[in-house]
Each structure stands twice: as C-alpha cells, then as structure tokens.
Amino acid sequence: MSQDKIKGKAFVLGKNIDTDQIIPAKHLVYSLEDPEERKFYGRYALSGVPDAESGLPQGNIPFTDPEKFESDFQIVVAGPNFGCGSSREHAPESLMIAGAKAVVAPTYARIFYRNSVDGGFIVPFESVRDLSEEVETYDELEIDRDKNEMKNLTQGTSYGLKPLGSVAEIVEAGGIFEYARQTGMVER
Amino acid sequence: MGMTLTEKVLARHSGNESVKPGDNVWVDVDVLMTHDVCGPPSIGIFKKQFGDKAQVWDKEKLVIIPDHYIFTEDKYANRNVDILRDFADEQDLPYYYDVGTDRYKGVCHVAMPEEGFTRPGEVLFGTDSHTCTAGAFGEFATGIGNTDAAFIMGTGKLWVKVPETMKFVFDGEIPPYIMAKDIILQIIGDIGVDGATYRTMEFAGTSIEAMDMEARMTLTNMVIEAGGKNGVINPDQVTYDYVKARTDHEFNPVHSDEDAEYHSVYEYRADKMLPMVAKPHSPDNKATVEEVKGTELTRAYIGSCTGGKFSDFVAAAELLKGEQVKLDTFIVPASTEVAERLRTEKMNGQTYMEIFEAAGAEIGEASCAACLGGPSDTFGRLNGPEVCISTTNRNFPGRMGSKESQVYLASPYTVAASALTGKITDPREHF
Numbered sequence: 001m002s003q004d005k006i007k008g009k010a011f012v013l014g015k016n017i018d019t020d021q022i023i024p025a026k027h028l029v030y031s032l033e034d035p036e037e038r039k040f041y042g043r044y045a046l047s048g049v050p051d052a053e054s055g056l057p058q059g060n061i062p063f064t065d066p067e068k069f070e071s072d073f074q075i076v077v078a079g080p081n082f083g084c085g086s087s088r089e090h091a092p093e094s095l096m097i098a099g100a101k102a103v104v105a106p107t108y109a110r111i112f113y114r115n116s117v118d119g120g121f122i123v124p125f126e127s128v129r130d131l132s133e134e135v136e137t138y139d140e141l142e143i144d145r146d147k148n149e150m151k152n153l154t155q156g157t158s159y160g161l162k163p164l165g166s167v168a169e170i171v172e173a174g175g176i177f178e179y180a181r182q183t184g185m186v187e188r
Numbered sequence: 189m190g191m192t193l194t195e196k197v198l199a200r201h202s203g204n205e206s207v208k209p210g211d212n213v214w215v216d217v218d219v220l221m222t223h224d225v226c227g228p229p230s231i232g233i234f235k236k237q238f239g240d241k242a243q244v245w246d247k248e249k250l251v252i253i254p255d256h257y258i259f260t261e262d263k264y265a266n267r268n269v270d271i272l273r274d275f276a277d278e279q280d281l282p283y284y285y286d287v288g289t290d291r292y293k294g295v296c297h298v299a300m301p302e303e304g305f306t307r308p309g310e311v312l313f314g315t316d317s318h319t320c321t322a323g324a325f326g327e328f329a330t331g332i333g334n335t336d337a338a339f340i341m342g343t344g345k346l347w348v349k350v351p352e353t354m355k356f357v358f359d360g361e362i363p364p365y366i367m368a369k370d371i372i373l374q375i376i377g378d379i380g381v382d383g384a385t386y387r388t389m390e391f392a393g394t395s396i397e398a399m400d401m402e403a404r405m406t407l408t409n410m411v412i413e414a415g416g417k418n419g420v421i422n423p424d425q426v427t428y429d430y431v432k433a434r435t436d437h438e439f440n441p442v443h444s445d446e447d448a449e450y451h452s453v454y455e456y457r458a459d460k461m462l463p464m465v466a467k468p469h470s471p472d473n474k475a476t477v478e479e480v481k482g483t484e485l486t487r488a489y490i491g492s493c494t495g496g497k498f499s500d501f502v503a504a505a506e507l508l509k510g511e512q513v514k515l516d517t518f519i520v521p522a523s524t525e526v527a528e529r530l531r532t533e534k535m536n537g538q539t540y541m542e543i544f545e546a547a548g549a550e551i552g553e554a555s556c557a558a559c560l561g562g563p564s565d566t567f568g569r570l571n572g573p574e575v576c577i578s579t580t581n582r583n584f585p586g587r588m589g590s591k592e593s594q595v596y597l598a599s600p601y602t603v604a605a606s607a608l609t610g611k612i613t614d615p616r617e618h619f
Contacts, residue, residue: 016381016470018584025225025560026589029257029264032229037264048586081382084415085582086560087317088226089333110386110417111317115333166212166349176339176347177237185214186237186343 006101006123006143008074010135010152011063012056013049015079019091019112021048022083028090039069041094046076055137064098071098075141078105079132082124083112092121102143104150104161106130117167120175125150128160190445192353193420194388197328197442201311202348209352209451217249218310218327220340223296224254226315226333228271233338244279245344251283251305252276253296258287258555262563294523294554297321297409297493301401302525304435308423309442313340317412318493318581324404325431326423326441331412351417352451353388353444354379358395360459365619367503368399368406369495369579369599371456373464376414377474378454385415387451390444395458396421401430402499409494410581413471463615465577466597469585477602477614487576488513488607489568489588490600491520491552492559495579498526500600505540507604507618508547514610517549518568520557527554549607561589570595577606 027044030037046054046063055061064071076082076095082105083091092115095103102123103116116124125143127150135141140153148161164171173179180186191199191206199206202213222230234242244250252272257265269287276284283305285293293299297318300306308326312319315337322329332346340346356375376383389411396404404421411419421427423441431439463477490496490504501521521527530540544551550568558568559580566589570576573592580588583595598606601615 016584018582018587020560020582020584020587024586025256025562026564028225029262029268029563031264031267033232048591050585050591081385081415084381085317085412085584085587087315087319087331087333089229089315089335107382107385109382109415111331111333115335118339119333119335176335180339180343185345 010139011073013078018085022091023094024048042098045094045098084109092116096121118176126162190447192448221314230334230337238342260563298522307439321409323408323419357393367599368403382415468594483612488517489578492580494581496522503600504604513607520552
C-alpha cells in the first residue's frame with residue numbers, strides 16, 4: 001500500500017449496510033481464486049442494497065452495472081456501522097474486485113474493518129463525522145492519507161479523516177501476512 | 189484491580205499476567221472452526237501463504253462443519269464441500285463432519301457444543317459471525333474472516349484487541365411466556381445494532397443463572413447483532429455438567445472478578461420482560477408484540493443457530509400441538525442431533541415431528557437453510573414479497589433471500605402463536 005492519494009468517484013450509502021447487502025449470500029459460491037469466477041464478485045458487489053437506497057441521494061444507481069464486472073465508483077461513502085452482520089470476508093474483497101479502493105464511514109462493524117485491513121483489500125477510513133448526507137454519488141473525491149483529509153473536488157469542500165492508528169502498520173504492509181513477515185512472525 | 193472473564197481468557201492465552209481494554213495481544217488459539225462458505229477461501233489463502241504442502245498447526249484444534257449450502261443443486265455450492273473433503277483427507281483431520289454421511293451435523297454453532305468443542309476458559313475463533321454463541325460456555329469466542337482463519341491454520345495465533353466489557357444483569361423470575369430471544373431482542377433494541385461494537389457483552393444475574401445452556405446460547409448468539417465482539421456468561425455447574433457430558437477434554441474455567449471494571453452496567457427485571465419482535469429491516473427495530481399484533485403475515489419460520497435448538501422446538505410444539513397452522517410454516521432443526529430428538533422424543537404421546545406434521549408445517553433437513561437466503565432452491569427461502577415471522581437472527585434487507593420481503597424476528601413462542609392465526613400474535617394468549 002503506497003502513500004499515494006486515492007482518487008475516484010463517490011458512491012454513497014446510508015447507515016448499517018450489512019455484509020448481506022454488500023454481497024448477498026447466494027453469490028458466495030464462486031471461487032475467489034479462479035479469475036473467470038472471481039469477476040462475479042465485482043458484478044454483484046453492493047447488489048443487495050435496496051434500489052431506492054443505492055447511490056444516494058437520488059437512489060436507483062447500481063454500484064456495478066449488471067452487464068459489467070467493474071464499478072465506475074472507487075470510493076464508497078457510507079453512514080455509521082458499515083459492514084455489520086455476517087463475517088464473510090467476501091464483502092471487502094468484492095468491493096476490491098469491483099475496483100473500489102477505499103470506504104469512508106464514521107464507524108465500522110468490527111469484523112468488516114478487521115477483514116478489510118488483514119486481507120489488504122480496501123482501506124476503511126473513519127470520517128470525523130457522518131458524510132453520507134453531504135457527499136453525493138458521482139462526486140469526485142481525493143483522499144490524502146498524510147493529511148488525514150478527503151477533498152470533494154466537485155463541491156469544493158474537504159472533510160477530516162481519523163488517523164488509522166494501531167492498524168496503520170498492517171495497512172502499510174498490505175495485510176496481516178505481509179505484516180507478520182516483516183515482523184518475523186511468519187517465515188518465507 | 190480485577191479482570192473480567194474476557195480479559196482473563198485473553199491474558200492467559202497471550203502469556204500475560206493481566207491485560208486491559210485497548211491492549212493488542214497475540215493469543216494462542218484453542219479451536220478454529222470453519223464451514224463450507226468460508227472454509228474453501230480460507231484453505232486457498234492458507235495454501236497460497238504457507239505452501240501447497242503445508243500442514244495445519246494442530247489438526248486436533250481444527251473443526252470443519254459444512255452447514256450452509258448443503259441441500260441444493262447449485263454446482264458451485266457442492267464444489268465447496270468437495271474442497272473441504274479433499275482438505276480433510278489431505279490433512280488427515282479428525283474433526284471433519286462430511287455431508288451425506290452419518291457424521292453430518294448441521295449448523296456449526298449448535299454442533300460445536302454437542303460435540304464438546306466449546307469449553308470454559310478457552311479461545312475459539314470461527315469463520316462465521318455467530319461463533320460468538322460459544323461464549324455461553326464461559327470462553328472467548330468470536331467470528332473472523334478467511335485471511336485471519338488462514339493465518340491461524342498456519343500459526344495457531346491471532347492478534348486481538350482486548351475489548352471493554354458491557355454487563356447486562358437480569359434478576360427475578362422469568363415469566364413462562366418469555367424466552368431468551370425476547371430478552372436479547374430487548375437488549376439489542378435498547379443499545380442499537382452498533383451499541384456493543386468492539387466490546388464484550390457479559391450476561392449475569394439470578395435470571396441468567398437459572399437458564400439452561402440452550403437459553404444462554406440464544407443470548408450470546410445474538411451479541412453480534414449489537415456489534416459485539418463476543419458475549420460471555422460466567423460458567424457454573426450447569427455449564428460444567430453440559431460440557432462434561434460431551435467431552436473428556438480438560439478445561440480451566442475463569443470468572444469475572446467482583447472488582448472488575450466494566451464499560452457500563454445495565455440492570456433489568458426479568459419478571460417485567462415482555463414478548464418482543466424486531467421489525468423489518470433491522471435487529472434493533474424493537475417493538476413489543478403487543479404493539480404490532482394483528483400484522484398480516486405470509487410465512488412463519490422456526491430454525492437456525494439462534495432459534496432451531498431442541499428447546500426452541502419444544503416451545504413451538506407446546507402451542508402447535510393439536511392445532512392447525514394458517515401460514516406456510518417451515519421447521520428446520522439446527523442439527524442432526526436436534527432432528528433425531530424431534531423424531532424420537534414425545535410430548536403427551538406424540539413425537540415432536542408428528543406434532544409439527546399434524547399441524548401442517550413443512551419440515552426441512554438440518555442446516556442453515558433460509559436464515560441467510562442462500563442458493564435459489566434453498567428450503568424456506570423468501571423468493572418474493574413475503575412477510576415472514578422468524579426465530580432467526582437478522583432481518584436486514586434481503587437477508588432471507590429477497591429484497592422485497594419483510595422479516596420480523598421473534599421467539600419460538602411468538603412465531604408459533606402467529607403461525608396459528610396468520611397474524612402477529614401475542615403468545616401470552618396461550619398462557
């Protein structure tokens with residue numbers, strides 16, 4: 001994980017987006033290792049969100065076009081308690097497979113947060129306040145990790161992000177395995 | 189300064205005299221559990237990271253229980269079980285419970301205690317959020333992802349941030365119409381679906397001490413629905429009797445100290461509890477049954493790790509015996525042991541299965557079934573705009589299969605009472 005800025009289009013969601021909405025259970029049968037099957041996680045990422053609440057404020061915007069495998073959106077902005085519910089690691093991984101780089105939410109459910117970091121899939125940034133009613137889907141965003149700040153290039157505003165804290169080293173390493181190798185816990 | 193049960197278990201397993209909330213520690217794992225949804229990707233990561241020829245850290249400590257997508261034609265789902273079987277063969281795993289054999293168990297969280305894998309004082313991780321169920325036995329048990337599971341498979345360790353503990357104290361006699369499900373729905377409604385995020389939920393008091401293990405499991409099972417990292421109940425003779433009846437494995441119980449420090453303490457009177465539901469579309473969307481009674485339903489569902497244990501079906505049978513359901517009613521035993529007891533044990537001369545069949549309910553095979561939707565042909569799955577009352581654990585949009593459906597979570601008593609009328613019905617009418 002480099003220190004480069006993360007740039008991309010915003011996809012905005014409300015609160016308590018659980019992992020069944022991020023990747024519905026019926027899709028958890030595809031192989032994550034077979035490149036041809038893996039793509040489907042990108043297609044179905046966030047497909048469990050009710051249509052009216054998908055891509056706020058207007059709604060009815062799919063995260064990934066049902067005909068495609070990759071999303072037009074790189075940064076998910078959501079309300080509190082993102083990723084609650086099932087511990088399925090397919091959730092952060094499906095966001096990554098769809099092309100997302102980061103999620104920005106005021107709070108996360110613990111297992112989703114941990115899976116995002118330990119698997120090195122996406123960076124789960126905590127916003128200082130809930131941005132789900134300020135940022136709009138399609139806004140151009142730029143996250144600066146050095147400054148703990150996210151700029152909204154469309155609206156000409158900026159928002160504070162909390163420092164990554166104790167997980168920063170794992171995020172920097174790219175996941176728990178890389179981190180464990182760097183610290184000598186795992187050989188190879 | 190004393191320690192809570194969670195702090196003591198994490199201290200012991202990280203080689204520390206003591207730990208405090210916020211500490212990051214590496215703990216030694218006693219048991220790792222996985223199933224057919226998250227097992228295959230965990231195995232994939234394990235092989236990628238440790239090599240194709242790598243052996244798991246301790247085959248006596250790995251338990252694999254396929255339970256999610258079992259009775260389906262879905263070829264990908266069936267392939268997942270093949271992957272587990274091959275891995276169990278290759279690693280010579282003693283605790284693999286294969287589908288289609290008499291070893292098949294059903295839902296992992298109910299099978300784990302049945303087989304003696306949930307023991308006081310231990311550390312259990314599982315690739316399923318409801319792994320927290322095992323905290324009812326006085327251990328640290330929580331759900332993790334595939335990467336963390338693969339890490340444990342190779343090293344036997346995992347990093348944990350020591351959580352603060354919230355204490356929920358219940359005193360007084362639990363009324364006959366109240367089940368543990370009503371109590372946990374009340375708590376989740378009070379603190380919210382993120383009210384215990386990163387924290388332990390500890391249940392205590394004379395009402396909890398009076399509960400059997402299955403009722404205690406219902407409480408700890410649903411702590412994840414409040415965002416809890418884990419749930420615990422201090423072990424006592426009830427715990428020891430249950431565990432010793434199922435395993436000879438030694439265990440060393442720990443208990444919260446009198447002077448342990450808690451994040452917060454909530455006190456309830458059990459005798460004041462009311463039958464509760466969680467309305468669509470969130471487990472914290474609480475209402476008393478009184479407030480929503482008369483709501484028209486299209487389906488009733490009794491099953492899952494939360495509400496498919498033997499005592500859950502005994503409660504349902506008390507109301508369904510000799511009656512006729514007015515709704516499509518699905519009965520799914522959590523485990524094959526539960527199913528066997530329902531087939532053989534009787535209530536006033538009829539087996540439980542006979543009671544359910546006579547009442548017009550449909551009975552499925554032991555598995556997770558429709559609790560989480562699953563493949564399209566899953567037994568009991570909501571495939572359209574159904575309004576379902578269910579003993580399961582989650583009612584976020586689409587959880588049981590369809591974004592158009594609405595799910596009310598309730599106790600087995602409330603679900604059975606509602607199945608008999610076609611509308612949400614207060615079980616107190618039967619008491």
